[in-house]
Every structure is written in C-alpha cells, then in structure tokens.
Amino acid sequence: MSYDIYVTKASLPPMEEYIEEVRSVWDTHWLTNMGEKHEQLQNMLKDYLDVDNIELLVNGHMALEMTLQAMNLQGEIITTPFTFASTTHAIVRNNLEPVFCDIDEQTYTMDVSKIESLITERTCAILPVHVYGNICNTEEINRIAHKYGLKVVYDAAHAFGETYKGKSVGLYGDASCFSFHATKVYNTIEGGAVCYRREELGQKLYELKNFGIHGPEDVNAVGANAKMNEFCAAMGICNLRHVDEEITKRKKLYEHYMERLKDTAGLQLNEIQSHVRSNYAYFPVVFDETIFGVSRNEVYDYLAEAGIYTRKYFYPLTNTFACFENKYNVDDTPVARKVANRVLTLPLYPDLDVRDVDRICNLLLQCRFDKK
16 A cells, blocks of 8 residues: 655654643643743753753744844854755844855765854854754864854754763753754654853843743843743653654664665765764755766655655755845855755654665665666
C-alpha cells in the first residue's frame, strides 16, 4: 500500500497524557498570562537544557526579534543567508542591517574565517545559526566578539538539547534562541525560548513579552505580547518527557540513511560533528549533478511523484528574497549559493519506519537511471 511521506511530522504525546495534563486548566480557567503550566515548563527546560536563565515566548521568531530589541542594538549584524526567513527578518524588523557572511561547505554554519573582514565601525553583533544541528565554531566566534566588543546571539532553532564538549548549546553567546515549532525535534505546538547570560536581558525580555507590565498598576516599559499560553506549555511538558526517546529513534533512522547512501558518488552527507551530542534534527543531502547524474531539482520532483515530499532547505537564500529587491549581492556568498542550489533534506521523524527509509533511498538511487 502506497502512502505519502512528508519531510517532517509533529511529535505528539499519547492523547490521554495531554488530556490529563490540561485537566487542571479547566479547574483554574487560567489559559494564559504565565500560569502554572508556563512556570512548570520553564523550570523543566532550565533543568533539561542545563542553563541558569530562560524565558519562554510565543514562538521562536519572537525569541530572536525580542532578544535583539532587548539589547537595544544599532547598526550592522553579521549573519548568514543560509537560514530560514525568521533569522534575517528579526534583524531587519529591528531596523538593523544584515551583513551576510558565507558558510562553511562541510557544516553549513558561518565561515568564521570570513567574519573579521566584514566588521566595520557600525558592526554591533554577530548572529550565527546552528544549521541542521551542526554547531557553529563557538570558540572562534567568541574570540572575535571579545576582540571587537560585539554581542553574540545564536539562532539555535535546530539545536534543541544538544551539547558541545559537554556544555549545553544554550550557554553559548550572550543569548541562544530556540524554536519549539511543531516541526522541530521538540515542540510546544508553537513556542520558543531565550537562554541568556545577564539578568538585565531577562528583565527586558519579560517586559517586551508582557506589555511592560510588572503589576496591576505598574507599567514601566513599552512592550508587546509574546507570552506562551497554558495549552502550548502543557504540550511542552508532555513532549519533554518523551524527547530523549524520540531523539534515540531519530538517531537510528539517521544512521540507516548514512549506511544506505554513504558510498554513493556525488552525494555529500552530513557527518555528526565530534564533541557534539546531536539531536539528529535533519538529514540533508547535497547533490553534485556532474557526478551523481541528476540534479537536486530532478530528485525532488522524482520523489514527489512517488508521494515522498522532501524540502529544499534552505532555499532560496535570504539574501535573494524578493522583499529585499536585489539589495544584497549573492555573489558575496558563493558557497551558500552553491549549497542552497543543491541541498535536499530527506524525511526524518521518530515515527518514520525504517522500511520507508529504504524506500526513499531506493527511489533516490533509482532516479539516476530513470531520469536519463
């Protein structure tokens, strides 16, 4: 029997577990405004992520956008175009100017050897992205930031639960921003969080997400509304109980993909970095058409015809978005352009059957012959 397979599938706890978790909400009628579930999840995540400070938000984008706003930055931020729209838009919506750094061809994270050449008197921060769960060169980024007095905000949307050299990714930089969107390794339906170093930043984030309100008659800052509600928090509580088991399932599928595809000429697979405890978030494949025999786009279409929906992730590059009206020169980031034009992420989620991985691999390899 044939059925469609999508690139990702949201993880859900047993329905009975979630119903039991939200039962108390019917008793209190406290649906939002940082209630019991919100506080419980915040404390659970602080322990799980092994961080001292964390603030929950309504989604990962507001985590990024409000962190930059809370820092009261002005000028330019060095970042990567090989990312989701949210990263770049968070910069632009804060009236800051993104300056795009090219990426490393092996890890797809920011090429740290190119950062210093991009620094000007207007540079105020670096915003790197941990891509596919690959961790940035945090040591070199820290060295550069310290040398030039720059803030560092990590987009850690792909890196939930990961550690580098035994240290939680949430502890790097001045802040690390997480997404708990339904498509992520760990989800709260919609949600996000900021792990931060300085208490002053946490205070500003609280004010920004809660209208600047500190009490019934105490509003001492201008803020917005970016609070996580109790139903999302309850989903997060349930999913956190199962996330380690889910990551173990992901690991087995990831390793099966690697075993099936590792000897195929023309495919660049994503090796897990040394010293990183991975969450196995994605399985990207970069196609070299001249060797593999068919292009990324042909593979994408071929698999879609069979009901297997992969993703060109990340494509297009954010520095080519129509909304920027050719403001940026994509020739400045040739490696990012090369990877974006060749990469596909294959389906990977805990409920995926290993036989489906075999089916996907078989079709991917067969495509070389059917498309000729």
